[in-house]
Amino acid sequence: xxxxxxxxxxxxxxxxxxxxxxxxxxxxxxxxxxxxxxxxxxxxxxxxxxxxxxxxxxxxxxxxxxxxxxxxxxxxxxxxxxxxxxxxxxxxxxxxxxxxxxxxxxxxxxxxxxxxxxxxxxxxxxxxxxxxxxxxxxxxxxxxxxxxxxxxxxxxxxxxxxxxxxxxxxxxxxxxxxxxxxxxxxxxxxxxxxxxxxxxxxxxxxxxxxxxxxxxxxxxxxxxxxxxxxxxxxxxxxxxxxxxxxxxxxxxxxxxxxxxxxxxxxxxxxxxxxxxxxxxxxxxxxxxxxxxxxxxxxxxxxxxxxxxxxxxxxxxxxxxxxxxxxxxxxxxxxxxxxxxxxxxxxxxx
Amino acid sequence: xxxxxxxxxxxxxxxxxxxxxxxxxxxxxxxxxxxxxxxxxxxxxxxxxxxxxxxxxxxxxxxxxxxxxxxxxxxxxxxxxxxxxxxxxxxxxxxxxxxxxxxxxxxxxxxxxxxxxxxxxxxxxxxxxxxxxxxxxxxxxxxxxxxxxxxxxxxxxxxxxxxxxxxxxxxxxxxxxxxxxxxxxxxxxxxxxxxxxxxxxxxxxx
Numbered sequence: 001x002x003x004x005x006x007x008x009x010x011x012x013x014x015x016x017x018x019x020x021x022x023x024x025x026x027x028x029x030x031x032x033x034x035x036x037x038x039x040x041x042x043x044x045x046x047x048x049x050x051x052x053x054x055x056x057x058x059x060x061x062x063x064x065x066x067x068x069x070x071x072x073x074x075x076x077x078x079x080x081x082x083x084x085x086x087x088x089x090x091x092x093x094x095x096x097x098x099x100x101x102x103x104x105x106x107x108x109x110x111x112x113x114x115x116x117x118x119x120x121x122x123x124x125x126x127x128x129x130x131x132x133x134x135x136x137x138x139x140x141x142x143x144x145x146x147x148x149x150x151x152x153x154x155x156x157x158x159x160x161x162x163x164x165x166x167x168x169x170x171x172x173x174x175x176x177x178x179x180x181x182x183x184x185x186x187x188x189x190x191x192x193x194x195x196x197x198x199x200x201x202x203x204x205x206x207x208x209x210x211x212x213x214x215x216x217x218x219x220x221x222x223x224x225x226x227x228x229x230x231x232x233x234x235x236x237x238x239x240x241x242x243x244x245x246x247x248x249x250x251x252x253x254x255x256x257x258x259x260x261x262x263x264x265x266x267x268x269x270x271x272x273x274x275x276x277x278x279x280x281x282x283x284x285x286x287x288x289x290x291x292x293x294x295x296x297x298x299x300x301x302x303x304x305x306x307x308x309x310x311x312x313x314x315x316x317x318x319x320x321x322x323x324x325x326x327x328x329x330x331x332x333x334x335x336x337x338x339x340x341x342x343x344x345x346x347x348x349x
Numbered sequence: 350x351x352x353x354x355x356x357x358x359x360x361x362x363x364x365x366x367x368x369x370x371x372x373x374x375x376x377x378x379x380x381x382x383x384x385x386x387x388x389x390x391x392x393x394x395x396x397x398x399x400x401x402x403x404x405x406x407x408x409x410x411x412x413x414x415x416x417x418x419x420x421x422x423x424x425x426x427x428x429x430x431x432x433x434x435x436x437x438x439x440x441x442x443x444x445x446x447x448x449x450x451x452x453x454x455x456x457x458x459x460x461x462x463x464x465x466x467x468x469x470x471x472x473x474x475x476x477x478x479x480x481x482x483x484x485x486x487x488x489x490x491x492x493x494x495x496x497x498x499x500x501x502x503x504x505x506x507x508x509x510x511x512x513x514x515x516x517x518x519x520x521x522x523x524x525x526x527x528x529x530x531x532x533x534x535x536x537x538x539x540x541x542x543x544x545x546x547x548x549x550x551x552x553x554x555x
Contacts, residue, residue, distance in 0.1 A: 248417065307352075
């Protein structure tokens with residue numbers, strides 16, 4: 001009897017293995033999606049550690065204990081308020097409640113960027129049930145769209161839909177990060193998943209050639225972006241060429257992830273409001289927005305040289321932006337669109 | 350100070366970004382985000398009494414992004430091909446990555462084969478001997494690392510620095526005698542990078 005049982009169990013496992021072999025790219029992607037979902041959190045923690053390490057100086061990195069001692073020393077040289085923050089931020093697992101109550105009356109300048117990112121960051125999408133929604137949406141989408149399949153970075157495009165539609169299932173005054181997902185009825189979660197899936201599909205329908213072989217959509221958008229910069233801000237264009245910076249090197253991610261990795265989630269949703277309102281927001285207007293962002297930093301970029309240009313462009317200081325800066329960029333993009341939308345072919349000459 | 354470009358490539362999730370993060374920040378993040386397109390980082394190291402600035406191009410491994418990679422190989426001094434020792438497929442892909450390199454550069458570039466994730470010894474699917482054989486067959490350098498524990502990561506970049514300097518000196522020596530013999534500038538430039546002219550003709554993606 002027991003023999004039989006083990007046999008029965010073994011067969012499906014083998015089949016499973018075979019299936020996994022066959023579907024390797026997919027299962028791989030799934031794994032990747034998973035990783036990316038929880039990526040942001042730890043990344044931020046890393047930045048924290050990075051900061052600390054910089055402060056530790058390069059003297060002796062021999063033993064962990066020595067590091068700790070040195071850290072303590074340096075802590076004494078900074079303000080007591082910063083110390084309080086560092087105490088919370090240094091923890092292996094950061095107590096978000098403590099950080100919130102500390103931040104309420106203001107965050108020290110040096111720690112603001114890091115703290116904001118952590119406060120905005122989500123434990124919610126790491127919840128297994130929520131994580132599962134992401135997996136299902138992306139998996140089913142990739143099965144139904146074999147010409148592109150899952151492309152890394154698509155998970156970033158699910159997030160704005162998730163946060164927006166999740167609001168429908170919680171009380172208005174409720175903080176989504178504090179919601180107990182287990183208390184949400186299964187049916188609601190299924191509805192949420194369906195909403196996300198269909199809207200995500202609709203979005204990608206308009207830009208699918210971004211994700212097919214050789215990424216023609218992205219190549220075209222970057223081509224248009226560069227042409228426009230050449231036309232509108234020649235000194236900047238010259239400066240980039242002179243320093244051997246190619247648009248493809250920094251703008252690829254802007255196009256592939258639609259700026260989800262560059263903006264904070266709050267601001268991104270605000271940006272997408274406008275994209276949805278525009279008829280071809282994600283394919284055409286988006287390019288003008290990217291141009292506008294680049295020109296916004298034109299002077300700053302022109303002060304930099306060689307590899308520093310690319311380092312700056314890879315990590316533009318727009319994560320900390322407020323709606324004010326975004327409005328300026330959007331207004332500029334809109335003006336350009338009205339002026340030049342039908343002159344694209346002219347620009348190319 | 351001399352600057353050198355180094356291109357990291359290899360299948361997705363073999364640990365290219367993690368190796369670079371371990372080297373630059375001495376840090377490891379188990380949930381590191383997937384690279385989209387390419388990332389760029391640089392760091393100065395000190396080898397054999399010389400400072401060397403390494404510009405690291407961290408390319409995305411997923412198939413969809415592969416057509417971007419030749420442009421990064423084009424002007425690299427050294428290419429690091431990474432695979433995951435617990436994933437046979439990623440080892441088999443080395444051949445693909447080598448072809449990509451050779452199509453762009455012929456044999457005019459130093460190649461390093463790196464087997465990552467030695468911390469997962471129990472799940473190992475590719476032996477060190479296999480790696481050794483593969484590397485020796487092509488005259489490549491090789492090393493096994495663990496970005497998670499930091500095993501061999503410093504050594505990897507030390508070796509990268511040493512071999513880059515070596516190659517650089519060789520090139521300089523090639524130029525020197527010719528300068529003495531008053532050869533024309535044209536010849537010198539050809540000696541510095543014989544593939545440069547060829548590359549210009551062959552440019553273009555996919």
